Amino acid sequence: MDFHVVADEDTxxxxxxxxxxxxxxxNATEAEAxxxxxxxxxxxLIVITTEQVANTVREKVNxxxxxxxxxxxxxxxxxxxxxxxSPSLLKIIREAVGIKF
Numbered sequence: 001m002d003f004h005v006v007a008d009e010d011t012x013x014x015x016x017x018x019x020x021x022x023x024x025x026x027n028a029t030e031a032e033a034x035x036x037x038x039x040x041x042x043x044x045l046i047v048i049t050t051e052q053v054a055n056t057v058r059e060k061v062n063x064x065x066x067x068x069x070x071x072x073x074x075x076x077x078x079x080x081x082x083x084x085x086s087p088s089l090l091k092i093i094r095e096a097v098g099i100k101f
Contacts, residue, residue: 001044001045001046001072002021002043002044002046003015003020003021003045003046003047003048003070004020004021004023004038004045004046004047004048004084005020005021005022005023005047005048006022006023006025006031006034006035006038006047006048006049006053007022007025007048007049007050007053008024008025008026008050008052008053009024009097010077010078011050011078011079012024013061013099015048019089020048022048023066025094026052026091028056028057028078031049031053031056031057031060032057032060034038035047035057035060035061035064036060038070039070039071039072041084042045042070043070043071044047044070044071045070045071046071046072046074047064047071047072047073047074048074048075048076048078049061049073049076050075050077050078051060051076051077051078052078052080054063054073061073070091082100
């Protein structure tokens with residue numbers, strides 16, 4: 001399984017230094033197009049994106065996360081730091097499964 005980054009310029013550059021490829025996206029349209037391309041490729045990927053980028057296309061990210069076997073979506077804080085409005089993993093699981101634990 002390979003890694004791929006979909007994020008802002010600084011994040012993509014940082015991951016490229018350690019050999020992980022990525023695509024710089026500047027808006028929701030670019031982010032959605034890149035995520036669609038990755039899903040359609042069928043490649044076994046772990047897609048790393050920043051919370052800020054994921055928040056611009058939240059419905060798409062959640063659809064991939066809960067509706068597709070691959071790619072696996074991972075959100076990380078961006079250069080601006082962690083977003084207080086980003087949903088916690090527990091909240092995402094509750095929404096997907098519909099039960100509290």
